[in-house]
Amino acid sequence: MISVVVVDDHPVVHAGVRAWCALADPPIEVVAWGTDVSVAWLPPGAGADVVVLDLQLDVTGPAYGNLKRLVDAGRQVIVYSMRADRETVLTCLDIGAFTYLTKVEGEEHLVGAITAAVAAAPYTPPALSGAFGTDDRPHRPRLSPRETEVLLEWFHCESKEMVARRLHLTVHRVNSCLERVRVKYANVGREAPTKAALVARALQDGLITTDEL
Amino acid sequence: MGAVEESLLRQGLRYALGLRLIVVALSSTASLLLTEAPRQGVTVAVVAGLNGWNLWYARELLRGTRTAGWIVADIAVMCAVCLTQLWTVRSDPRGGGTWVLIAMVITVVTYAWQMPWPALAAGTSAIIAAHYAGAMIADPGGWLVSEAVVAWTAAEVALSWALYRFVRRSARTADRTIERGQEMRRTAAVATARRADEREYLAALHDTASVTLLMIGNGVLTEREAWLAEQARRDLREIGRSDAGHHGELDLIGLLREVAAQTPLRVSWRTPESLALPAVDAVSLSRGVREALTNVVRHAGVDHAEISVRRDAAGVTVDIADEGAGFDPGLVAPDRHGVTRSLRERMARRGGEARIVSSPGGGTTVTLRCPLSEPEVPGDEGLIAAGFQRGLRWAVVLVSLAILVLLDLPHLLTGREAYTQLGAQFAAWAGLLGTTLVAAVATWRDRPVKRWPLLAVVLVCSVVATATVRPEYRLGPAHWSEGDAGWQVVLILLDSRVAVLAAVLGAQYLLTFAQAAADGQAALSVAGVVNATWLVLAFQLAVGMIAAVLRGLAVSSAQVVRAAEQLRTSEEVARQLHRDRERRYADLATTAVPLLEGLADGKLDPAEQAVREECAAEAARMRRLLTEYSTVPDPLVSELRACIERAERRGTPVSFAEYGTRPELPPRALRRLTEPAVEALATARGKVRLTIAGTGDAVTVSVIARCAPPPEVPDGDGVRRSTVLDGDRWWIQSVWREAP
Known part of the structure; x- marks a missing residue:
């Protein structure tokens, strides 16, 4: 069974995550929950397949250090935060988070993201897609116009079927486009074991070629 | 009037009065000792009276009471001293200047700092006229009566006034520059404070009310829960706290008690009743304490902790101590997780520190320290000092040029018989003029002057000029370089310490005297030389001292300005923050607050469809409000x-x-x-x-x-x-x- 540890200081979030996970197919077990990150380092949280991490925003800003240390230890981390601003989203991805999920998207995407994280298959929810599609930082990866288009449409409508209809593509093409973008992002910026694994697997599966990177 | 200008005027007045006091005292007593007056008794009385008056006058003027009255009285006293010359000075062509002349000149020269220009013009005219009249009475048609003295004194007053205006103008410029800089800094400080406050509030809402409403809206709860009511109450406190903070400050003790109440620990307190801190610091500390207390609950194995709070000049220290299990800090690998690291990072972000003292079985003490943020703003001292220096330098350039062109050049052109080599005289004159111009250009381009090469040029010119004056004319009016070359020395050494300036200036005079003494037959008597030298040297030293004063003044002015600025800034910050908070609270008061209140007292059921929809809508609204506040x-x-x-x-x-x-x-x-x-x-x-x-x-x-x-x-x-x-x-x- 897939196991998850939740780092979030809000009891309602815990209740929500547990409820969604219990209804998932196959079911997911929330093995530990706590208000600070130590819960992910101590048993039973230490052995969880996936860490769902609230950024624990406080007056001094998001706690990127916690994320960094988890990623460096090879953990699959889903950042699950109230924040949706582009800078925070992209910074987390750059550090090596598996994916970034806003709390609003939790109901729709958390279970999917957890399952994908265990399979190490890219997962790009709409908010993250919006952040990728409007990224104008100098060191951003090079995306094709089609890729940017897919990113933005997915952000706008939250339905891959609608994106496919609108752009006259198949849902499969939409998915592979999003996956390729995710891999390109894993290939830039700070090095992290989880990012390297994502890139290696994409090359192996023929999702992307070294030339495209 | 700006802070710099104001303190300049205060310091300037003090110096003007002090200079006058010293010069008059020295020259009048020296004259009493070295020469004999026509009526020695009267002279002693006049000298004593004048010096006494000067003391009294300086005291009254510095107190600032009935200034106009004292100034009129002073002009009258000076006129009286001038008119009684027939008893107090003797006509002696080799006497240089008389002590009355020196007292008169130094008095009118320092008037610029004491009164506005119409009074200055009137007072100066009256005193110069009295001096001329007094000389006529004492020595009709004789050596004492000199139109040149009248003209030169008037010129000196004008120069001194120009110097005063220049320095004052640079003080004004400094004031304006500082004011602009401060406006920018104030705006920045206010914006920073607002952002910090915003962030704090955002963080609080994001972590609390917003999440509660969102998750209920998502339908994750199927019944009323006791912890949900508790959470809703906490959320309400977070929202409500927004208008509890005043002046950008929060009560740390209140926050800590709230934090402690959320743990099952018994806490004993050693703290002041209350301690208002900048909101950012207070929240930072309280979250650190929350972390430390959570750790006590988890690992210490005790149900009691002690919190003490101390505040000193540098910052605030919070100790959280327990007598529980403790641990060996050396065994916690530095790259591992844990409270130690997270606390340190948290405090380091606010410029503070976290220390943890623990041993197995010996309990744990966590010390959090947060410096009180008082932003030091350096830089104004240099700016003000540079402004003053420039003003003063221009003034001295002006004085030097005026003396060279208006005073010395006529001597050179009319008194050819006094010099052995006229060419050498002109060369020396041109050398001094060149030096002055070089300094002027350096001032204009705001570069430092190359002082030692220029100084060498000045000394060579001075030696050449003295060597080519016929011995019998030396130290007399025809010997223009004696004294006047000192102005270039002042100009070049204006930035140096007063001691250096005084030493070089003295050396330059002694060199000239030595040259004159070596050949004997000077134009003036010893007393004459002393008097004449005093008159110029005092003025030159005074300028050097003003420069030094201005440098000190720049520092103190910057401090005054900074203090006033900090006050204005914190008032502005407080006003803005209060307004922001009121606005935010008003936004939430009619929507989120009733909803949370219903959840807190159990009147609303989170499982009910209508409640869920309302929560979802409110969560969306709140999210949007927060996005709007955090973006432009x-x-x-x-x-x-x-x-x-x-x-x-x-x-x-x-x-x-x-x-x-x-x-x-x-x-x-x-x-x-x-x-x-x-x-x-x-x-x-x-x-x-x-x-x-x-x-x-x-x-x-x-x-x-x-x-x-x-x-x-x-x-x-x-x-x-x-x-x-x-x-x-x-x-x-x-x-x-x-x-x-």
């Missing part, structure tokens, strides 16, 4: 906001998101871009998704809703619209592209 006002968003709110009031939840940077849109394009979304929102039923994406040269507004079919509209103003029907939902996109 944007016409596109504010245009859409009104219709989002209308839709929400009709019970249509709108999921809104925006990404990317957007260029400023022309008004017509803006209307065309938002119109489809506005129309869709007006007739929408059920869930609506509204998004904005900016990609630098393009802006997309997208809406997906069950709504009336969008009417046909032609494209234009760079905006293209496209629609897709998906079941009963319309997806309408309008895209603005920058014209190529």
